[in-house]
Amino acid sequence: MILGENRHEWPILTQRECAALIVTWAFITYLYFRKFTFAPPRVFPTLGYLIVAPAFLSIPCIFSFSTLWRAILMAYSLFYSSLLTITVVYRISPFHPLWKYPGPIFARVSKFWTFRMAKTGRQHIAYKAMHDKYGPIVRVGPNELSIANVEAVTAGFSEGMGKGHLWEARRPPVEPIAVISIREPVRHSQRRSAWNKAFTSASIKEYEPSLVRRVQQLVECLEANSNTRIDLAYWLSCFTFDFMGDMMFGGGFELMREGDKDGLKHFMESGMQNMALLQTIPWVTPIAWRIPKAAGRIVRLRDWSITYAKQRKERGSTVKDVFHHLMNEDSEEGYTPEDIVVTDGLLAIVAGSDTTTTALSGIFYYLMTHPLACKKLRAEIDATFPPLEGNPFDTSTLASMPYLNAVINEGLRLQPSVPVSVQRTPLPGTGGKQIGSEFIPEGTAINIPPYVLHRDLRYFSPLPESFIPERWLKQPSNEKQQSVDTDNIKFSTDASAFIPFAGGFANCVGKNLAIVEMRMVVALLVQKFDMRFAEGYDQRKWEESIEDWLVVKTGELPVVLSSRV
């Protein structure tokens, strides 16, 4: 369109003035969006800043660019290219508060870099490589650091720190959300108090008969499949799923007996990958939730959980299971609303089964690749629970077995179930947090990656990449650092760098139950079976198969078990 005669009625700007106006608007837009690096901005202001305003700004430019379309094209292209340039320049400039921290240049510029890295499922390897190259503090995103030192463990899990921004991405759009995704400290601690009750020593004692029953069932299944090739990781995952089902919904899953007949385990796991990708760019999540398939997934999981919760409620329970505590059945304050219990019930299944499966599978993998360690473990088990005289079900005896506990620690050290994504951030209003000699400003997400810390020579020496349970022996748990002489090797183990269950107010609430579970399963299977890798299995495949989707997903563990007696 060619402009009409009455052009003098409009404010006339030169091309240069038009450009200055649009660049200024790009700068204002940048300042507005800067605070939304992690959280999503509101829809209407977003449309206003990004779509409507550039259109308005093209009006006074019409006369300098002779046609409306040219003015609009110029306004939008200059606006977006200026916005991009300002963002990139600021992120790599010395004015950025994280400027001084080293890291890959693309990581400084955009979270899409992290997204690409996460997509490989090999984040743990990439983080380790970055720390090897850049040191203990690495800038892994525009406003994100990874800190792998004990100072970060101490300060990161202490007061003034909250859950990191990745949990923003992991909250579904509908309330209530599960305890793990609650970032507001007061709200989190209110919900967490019910969880804490469910995992006191007394509560865990009540769960023991169910645990023993399920461990015995696992042994029966494995005996029925002895002397043939089986995927041990699969059986362990059926076991952990069934056990968590007992704890949460009074049973009913029966994966060990019937397999994944409803495909629910598979369905739960398939969402893990997408969530792990979304968490790298939290502000994309609300958009993703509008996709019917993604929202439908949540609805289906909720329906499923509601069905199980209803059944459990109708049936009641003779034991005070996790459901009982989350439901607040003991208290005079009255029941917790059902939708909260349903949401947290799903969390219990997801958080309690995959993590424990990963840990157990890793421990058995390392025992099979280290026959000497396996032999020592068996000697300890046989001496404590002679094979024909009793099964290793006594939890206090299991807790006192040094080599068994050393094996479990060493497995969790080398293969932590949550390898990288333990994330914290200074709470809003605190201004920031002192971590060792560094002051980390508010608005920074801080990853404290167990996988990297656990393989750090400063904390686990010598041979931090090797499976050596001896490094945990004779070390009183309350001592931070101690050198031990075993077989003429001097070990130095700093337990404060050992964080498979994270730490602080949002640490793993199921830690003590998981440990009891692992002790019993490891002791019983080592007591009952000789284990070897199935023929043709290339052992190197195990570590290659480990994928990090916040929680580790392992590959197959093909083994042949034969009964000892």
Ligand code: HEM
């Ligand atoms: C070896 C087994 C396990 C490992 C390695 C593990 C690891 C973790 C880690 C690292 C976190 C903290 C995540 C963070 O800080 O961002 C966590 C949280 C959590 N875990 Fe576990 N976990 C295990 C077993 C269990 C079990 C058996 C349960 C039982 C239901 C459980 C329930 C939870 C819950 C509810 C949270 C969230 C706590 C909160 O936000 O307050 N976990 N787990």
